[in-house]
Amino acid sequence: xxxxNVGIVYRKELTDSLRDRRTLISMILVxxxxxxxxxxxxxxxxxxxxxxARRQPSRVMxxxxxxxxxxxxxxxxxxxxxxxxxRPDYVDQISEKRIRAAVEIPPGFEAxxxxxxxxxxxxxxxxxxxxxxxxxxxLQKFFRDxxxxxxxxxxxxxxxxxxxxxxxxxxxxxxxSPEKVWGALFGGMISYMVIxxxxxxxxxxxxxxxxxxxxxxxxxxxxxxxxxRTHLVLGKFLMVMTASLxxxxxxxxxxxxSFYGLGRLAVMQADKGPSLQMAISLKxxxxxxxxxxxxxxxxxxxxxxxxxxxKSYREAQSYLTPLTFVVIIPAVVAMLPGTELNAKLALxxxxxxxxxxxxxxxxxxxxxxxxxxxxxxxxxxxAALFIAVKLFQREEVLFRA
Amino acid sequence: xxxPLIAVRELTKHFRASRRRExxxxxxxxxxxxxxxxxxxVDCISFEVxxxxxxxxxxxxxxxxxTTIKMLTGILVPTSGExxxxxxxxxxxxxxxxxxxxxxxxxxxxxxWDIAAIESFRLLRRIYDVSQRDFDERMExxxxxxxxxxxxxxxxxxxxxxERMRCDLAAALLHNPPLLxxxxxxxxxxxxxxxxxxxxxxxxxxxxxxxxxxxxxxxxDIEQLCRRIMIIDHGRLLYDGPLGLLKQKxxxxxxxxxxxxxxxxxxxxxxxxxxxxxxxLELEPVDELTYxxxxxxxxxxxxxxxxxxxxxxxxxxxxxEDEPIEEIVKRIYAGEALREVTA
Numbered sequence: 001x002x003x004x005n006v007g008i009v010y011r012k013e014l015t016d017s018l019r020d021r022r023t024l025i026s027m028i029l030v031x032x033x034x035x036x037x038x039x040x041x042x043x044x045x046x047x048x049x050x051x052x053a054r055r056q057p058s059r060v061m062x063x064x065x066x067x068x069x070x071x072x073x074x075x076x077x078x079x080x081x082x083x084x085x086x087r088p089d090y091v092d093q094i095s096e097k098r099i100r101a102a103v104e105i106p107p108g109f110e111a112x113x114x115x116x117x118x119x120x121x122x123x124x125x126x127x128x129x130x131x132x133x134x135x136x137x138x139l140q141k142f143f144r145d146x147x148x149x150x151x152x153x154x155x156x157x158x159x160x161x162x163x164x165x166x167x168x169x170x171x172x173x174x175x176x177s178p179e180k181v182w183g184a185l186f187g188g189m190i191s192y193m194v195i196x197x198x199x200x201x202x203x204x205x206x207x208x209x210x211x212x213x214x215x216x217x218x219x220x221x222x223x224x225x226x227x228x229r230t231h232l233v234l235g236k237f238l239m240v241m242t243a244s245l246x247x248x249x250x251x252x253x254x255x256x257x258s259f260y261g262l263g264r265l266a267v268m269q270a271d272k273g274p275s276l277q278m279a280i281s282l283k284x285x286x287x288x289x290x291x292x293x294x295x296x297x298x299x300x301x302x303x304x305x306x307x308x309x310x311k312s313y314r315e316a317q318s319y320l321t322p323l324t325f326v327v328i329i330p331a332v333v334a335m336l337p338g339t340e341l342n343a344k345l346a347l348x349x350x351x352x353x354x355x356x357x358x359x360x361x362x363x364x365x366x367x368x369x370x371x372x373x374x375x376x377x378x379x380x381x382x383a384a385l386f387i388a389v390k391l392f393q394r395e396e397v398l399f400r401a
Numbered sequence: 402x403x404x405p406l407i408a409v410r411e412l413t414k415h416f417r418a419s420r421r422r423e424x425x426x427x428x429x430x431x432x433x434x435x436x437x438x439x440x441x442x443v444d445c446i447s448f449e450v451x452x453x454x455x456x457x458x459x460x461x462x463x464x465x466x467x468t469t470i471k472m473l474t475g476i477l478v479p480t481s482g483e484x485x486x487x488x489x490x491x492x493x494x495x496x497x498x499x500x501x502x503x504x505x506x507x508x509x510x511x512x513x514w515d516i517a518a519i520e521s522f523r524l525l526r527r528i529y530d531v532s533q534r535d536f537d538e539r540m541e542x543x544x545x546x547x548x549x550x551x552x553x554x555x556x557x558x559x560x561x562x563x564e565r566m567r568c569d570l571a572a573a574l575l576h577n578p579p580l581l582x583x584x585x586x587x588x589x590x591x592x593x594x595x596x597x598x599x600x601x602x603x604x605x606x607x608x609x610x611x612x613x614x615x616x617x618x619x620x621x622d623i624e625q626l627c628r629r630i631m632i633i634d635h636g637r638l639l640y641d642g643p644l645g646l647l648k649q650k651x652x653x654x655x656x657x658x659x660x661x662x663x664x665x666x667x668x669x670x671x672x673x674x675x676x677x678x679x680x681x682l683e684l685e686p687v688d689e690l691t692y693x694x695x696x697x698x699x700x701x702x703x704x705x706x707x708x709x710x711x712x713x714x715x716x717x718x719x720x721x722e723d724e725p726i727e728e729i730v731k732r733i734y735a736g737e738a739l740r741e742v743t744a
Contacts, residue, residue, distance in 0.1 A: 221511035
């Protein structure tokens with residue numbers, strides 16, 4: 001009987017929410033579209049811009065170098081460099097982006113190279129401009145090659161072995177599994193997103209189901225129904241939690257899809273360097289989602305309780321919006337490198353889940369902490385739910401004037 | 402007298418409300434120390450209602466009507482006093498009790514906003530454990546009397562206020578409760594919709610002996626529905642008795658309205674004004690050829706006044722009206738008339 005009533009309330013709220021376009025957008029559309037649009041879209045645009053910069057030749061200016069005709073000729077023939085004769089207003093030209101960089105060749109440059117004396121070139125650039133960056137990279141490569149060639153010629157002329165040029169070759173090999181590397185890079189961010197979304201997903205329905213009901217004045221009508229107040233609040237809570245978990249699940253799907261899409265994009269643009277392989281086990285995902293479960297209960301009941309206290313939708317909004325920061329801060333702290341899990345931190349709500357999720361993402365399972373965190377989260381969740389239920393019994397909260 | 406269906410004894414509800422200080426400095430002070438005062442929303446009221454009665458519960462805004470209804474429906478717990486309604490104490494045995502009552506709040510709906518009304522009816526059927534047969538039968542009746550069949554499948558938010566109110570009434574009566582509470586059921590409705598609702602209430606009252614307690618600002622509701630009225634103000638019950646008695650005792654002012662043949666007659670009436678003023682009667686023009694005189698029926702005889710008018714001017718048409726009940730109630734609210742009634 002009792003569970004039946006909770007079920008009736010839950011079903012009512014769920015049906016209602018599914019007809020409410022605002023809930024659908026916040027619960028389903030936004031989490032599904034947010035990541036693909038954000039990640040694939042942004043990286044696609046970035047890729048296009050970078051690709052464009054790399055395809056075009058860079059316009060650079062040569063200052064001086066009248067007594068180094070060989071170097072000048074080589075520069076003119078260098079790939080993807082369009083060399084312009086020097087002018088005194090080169091700084092303005094760079095600032096106005098008519099040219100991307102300028103290189104100053106000192107007098108006697110070629111002679112110095114031939115005699116084996118050290119010499120220098122100076123490159124002028126516009127920091128932060130992508131095309132200027134590409135331009136100076138091309139100039140640097142040209143002068144590095146010239147430097148290597150010069151050394152090699154001097155060595156050959158003196159019959160010295162080329163090995164002396166670089167007596168020690170340093171090699172490195174990665175022993176961390178792709179899962180660890182990937183987890184260390186993205187685990188923190190993903191657990192952060194999951195935690196944040198489990199809250200934001202609960203926010204809209206929590207406001208609607210408690211403060212919204214008060215504002216519409218329908219709280220009196222539901223209080224007149226033969227469903228006890230405890231059952232009413234439990235049914236509402238279940239709905240809020242459903243929204244929270246649905247948001248998390250849908251964003252997990254969309255996040256996975258986005259990374260997959262990004263990987264494909266990276267493969268397609270093979271010249272962009274090593275592509276990032278997504279390596280994350282289903283086990284880690286399952287573990288993180290399990291740990292988020294009590295957190296979702298906690299958020300759902302806490303948000304519902306606060307929203308219950310508010311007189312109107314707008315009041316609820318002004319209470320809950322700053323609360324987002326309360327969640328963001330521990331999640332960000334957990335993301336900072338160097339924050340390590342310990343017994344004390346394992347009892348701090350939100351932060352503990354964020355920290356352990358990060359570890360789990362890298363494939364490390366501290367079972368002792370996981371158990372502690374799960375248990376403490378459950379306690380917090382139960383306490384929050386208890387408070388929400390108690391608040392719903394209080395006249396001065398329901399009819400706060 | 403039959404055993405009362407509702408027995409209310411010394412029902413009292415106090416709220417604690419903060420009293421705001423004025424101005425900017427007051428606002429800052431309020432941030433730190435709030436001053437509270439007690440609002441006596443309902444102050445020691447007692448009454449009884451018998452089965453089949455239709456009782457109008459009226460009073461100005463903030464008089465305590467809604468608070469009383471909320472206590473009688475178990476939403477609020479009173480500060481003190483006793484209520485036995487339908488053999489239950491509403492706030493103690495709430496879930497069992499509300500299965501025996503129907504409640505409609507005029508300004509709010511218990512129907513699902515975004516969904517067709519029929520879905521809400523189905524949900525309520527499950528909540529109130531109404532059998533499918535009873536459900537079908539009652540829906541048929543509601544359709545006949547209220548005509549809700551046409552828009553049962555339209556989302557509630559698209560219904561007009563009148564259509565929604567009919568659906569709300571049907572929803573409140575789905576489990577056929579012997580007792581119905583209505584909080585301003587005709588508020589905001591047009592004349593046709595009001596008429597529909599009143600007819601329906603009379604019908605269920607006759608057919609099922611449903612007891613109705615309704616609050617309203619619309620005195621036509623009272624005149625057309627209620628045999629008995631209770632007037633409340635500042636949380637206190639000012640009058641509890643038959644509507645007729647109230648009218649009989651308080652109906653002091655009458656009006657004579659008369660239309661004249663032509664403008665020549667109108668000029669003669671205007672010339673009569675000083676004479677009327679000497680009898681403390683005021684001549685009010687309604688339009689060019691129509692005039693109205695208000696008089697106190699305890700000091701001026703109606704027939705003498707009419708004779709006086711007819712002997713002075715040629716009248717095309719004449720009408721004698723009672724003071725509208727609103728005026729009586731206004732006087733009761735103002736506190737003037739109370740002694741006369743209780744005397």
